[in-house]
Amino acid sequence: xxxxxxxxxxxxxxxxxxxxxxxxxxxxxxxxxxxxxxxxxxxxxxxxxxxxxxxxxxxxxxxxxxxxxxxxxxxxxxxxxxxxxxxxxxxxxxxxxxxxxxxxxxxxxxxxxxxxxxxxxxxxxxxxxxxxxxxxxxxxxxxxxxxxxxxxxxxxxxxxxxxxxxxxxxxxxxxxxxxxxxxxxxxxxxxxxxxxxxxxxxxxxxxxxxxxxxxxxxxxxxxxxxxxxxxxxxxxxxxxxxxxxxxxxxxxxxxxxxxxxxxxxxxxxxxxxxxxxxxxxxxxxxxxxxxxxxxxxxxxxxxxxxxxxxxxxxxxxxxxxxxxxxxxxxxxxxxxxxxxxxxxxxxxxxxxxxxxxxxxxxxxxxxxxxxxxxxxxxxxxxxxxxxxxxxxxxxxxxxxxxxxxxxxxxxxxxxxxxxxxxxxxxxxxxxxxxxxxxxx
Numbered sequence: 001x002x003x004x005x006x007x008x009x010x011x012x013x014x015x016x017x018x019x020x021x022x023x024x025x026x027x028x029x030x031x032x033x034x035x036x037x038x039x040x041x042x043x044x045x046x047x048x049x050x051x052x053x054x055x056x057x058x059x060x061x062x063x064x065x066x067x068x069x070x071x072x073x074x075x076x077x078x079x080x081x082x083x084x085x086x087x088x089x090x091x092x093x094x095x096x097x098x099x100x101x102x103x104x105x106x107x108x109x110x111x112x113x114x115x116x117x118x119x120x121x122x123x124x125x126x127x128x129x130x131x132x133x134x135x136x137x138x139x140x141x142x143x144x145x146x147x148x149x150x151x152x153x154x155x156x157x158x159x160x161x162x163x164x165x166x167x168x169x170x171x172x173x174x175x176x177x178x179x180x181x182x183x184x185x186x187x188x189x190x191x192x193x194x195x196x197x198x199x200x201x202x203x204x205x206x207x208x209x210x211x212x213x214x215x216x217x218x219x220x221x222x223x224x225x226x227x228x229x230x231x232x233x234x235x236x237x238x239x240x241x242x243x244x245x246x247x248x249x250x251x252x253x254x255x256x257x258x259x260x261x262x263x264x265x266x267x268x269x270x271x272x273x274x275x276x277x278x279x280x281x282x283x284x285x286x287x288x289x290x291x292x293x294x295x296x297x298x299x300x301x302x303x304x305x306x307x308x309x310x311x312x313x314x315x316x317x318x319x320x321x322x323x324x325x326x327x328x329x330x331x332x333x334x335x336x337x338x339x340x341x342x343x344x345x346x347x348x349x350x351x352x353x354x355x356x357x358x359x360x361x362x363x364x365x366x367x368x369x370x371x372x373x374x375x376x377x378x379x380x381x382x383x384x385x386x387x388x389x390x391x392x393x394x395x396x397x398x399x400x401x402x403x404x405x406x407x408x409x410x411x412x413x414x415x416x417x418x419x420x421x422x423x424x425x426x427x428x429x430x431x432x433x434x435x436x437x438x439x440x
Contacts, residue, residue: 001264001276001293001314003286007324010279010317014332016382024273025223036067046227050202057208064199069141071174076210078176078192083185086178095182101371102150102186108373109158113392123408127399130160134395135204135214135236136189137221138168138180140196146183151375152219152390153187159395164189165214167204169196196221201228205236218390220377239394240387243380244273247365248334248354250325250347251289253282255340259361260285261292263338266366268309269302275313277332279325286316326350333384336365355384409435 004010030040037045052060058076065071087095119126136152139145149166156164166189171177176194184192193211195203201221207213216237217229229238247267251260264276280286293310297303319325322341329337333353341347344359351357355378358365369376379387404412413436417429 001278001290001310001316003290003316003318005318007319007328010319010324010328011331013315014277014317014328016332042223043227043231046198046224046231049198049224050205050228050231053199053202053208054206057203058210061195061199061203061208061211064197065170065195068197068199069170071170073170073174073194076193076195078181078194082175083181083192086181086185089178090182094179097371098146098150098183098186101147102154102183104371104373105150105154105375106158109155109375109392113158116393116396123403123405125401127401129397129399130162131156131215131395131397132161133163133165133212133214134161135217136164136166137196137200137204137217137219137225138166138184139219139221139225140169140171140177140180144171144177144179146179147370147376148219149180149183149189150187151377153184153189155375155390155392156218156395157188159392161395163191163212165191165193165204165212167193167195167200167211169200170194196225198224198228201225201232205232216395218377218394239377239390240379240383241381242377244275245270246275246277246335246380247338248277248279248329248332248336249338249340250322250329251278251280251282251285251338251340252322252342253285254342255280255285256361257285257288257292258296259364260289260340261296263364263366264289264310264314265293265296265300265306266364266369267336268306268314269300270305270309272305272308272312274309275334276310277313277315277317277334279317279319279328281319281322281325283318286318290316322347329354333379333382335378335380335384336368338363338365353385355379355387355389 004013025042033045034040037048039045049064061076062073065073116128134156138148153164166184168176168180201217203211204214204217214236218239220242226241230241245267247264249260249263260278264278268274268276278289297307300306326347329351330353335355337351337354337357339347339359340361348357348359356368358368368374375390377390413432416432420428
């Protein structure tokens with residue numbers, strides 16, 4: 001990875017505005033869109049897909065699955081028998097690991113659920129209500145992501161959502177991967193539909209003959225999923241616009257170069273667009289990590305993807321102090337932040353912009369990806385400045401409840417009409433005065 005020396009140069013590189021389009025559009029993708037849709041702008045294509053699904057429902061879903069994925073589906077919904085058969089295709093050790101992960105995710109979010117309570121003051125309360133129906137998007141196509149199934153469906157279930165609808169692209173054989181189906185069953189999804197892309201998001205937002213309309217859509221996806229979520233927001237809620245994976249490691253001279261490199265590669269292998277950044281106070285460590293990256297890349301099955309990621313977005317920053325490193329980290333607001341420094345716990349409170357903080361050399365982002373407990377669906381592209389990880393509160397809403405007795409009316413009933421008339425709303429003022437005794 002390229003090395004940047006000094007705080008001023010690093011600040012220039014790491015300063016960013018949260019982008020609404022974190023996925024760059026390659027010339028090859030534009031050409032493919034032009035051939036397929038007659039349009040080369042992804043957002044225009046997504047608008048077309050949404051309009052078609054809204055108007056034609058299931059028929060549009062079948063047509064787009066054939067057009068985009070080259071698959072002619074017989075059915076959109078995955079049957080219970082298909083889910084049962086999927087268990088026979090998953091190794092026992094993988095099942096055991098998924099069940100352990102599910103229990104950890106469930107335990108963490110159950111504990112969080114117990115902390116989500118309404119405000120309670122005399123005459124005032126906030127009522128906590130789960131959403132009626134949530135839609136969960138799980139990436140797929142050429143791979144399966146059972147961990148993402150657990151990290152999205154389980155928080156919805158713990159929140160008390162009545163129905164959880166899962167959509168995911170079919171694989172090359174036209175079927176949803178067994179791992180995805182088993183994870184969905186373990187997590188408690190009510191229905192699973194074999195459809196992906198912008199058309200799946202549109203189906204969840206507007207409903208079709210087969211896929212029910214939901215109240216909120218959660219889960220990561222590619223540029224078309226991201227754009228579709230952005231365009232249907234307002235018709236339904238969304239959890240956020242998750243882009244490619246990011247990791248920022250802060251390390252001092254005590255850090256293990258092999259561990260630093262391993263964590264950087266663990267995120268770089270996700271996607272050529274993933275970002276891997278190391279900020280260190282030690283030039284010796286910077287050089288050692290770069291050497292480790294080359295060594296570990298040589299035996300990595302996904303080395304081409306990881307290499308492209310490091311070449312595109314990989315950066316090693318050498319600064320004079322941990323104070324400068326922390327300031328840069330807060331400026332960048334990464335999805336994942338690793339503190340590999342001596343006395344790491346002492347620095348945690350100073351990290352204010354990060355989706356997830358992993359502190360200490362024994363901890364790694366990968367444990368958070370799979371089994372630690374908190375959801376791995378995190379804010380990206382700088383949105384950790386204001387965004388949060390997916391959690392039970394994403395699947396809940398608050399309703400304010402106001403009750404007024406005679407004493408409260410006496411106290412408040414004088415001020416409200418005054419403010420109402422100051423704003424020019426006479427009917428507002430009279431609505432309060434109608435309730436006050438004549439003596440007041």
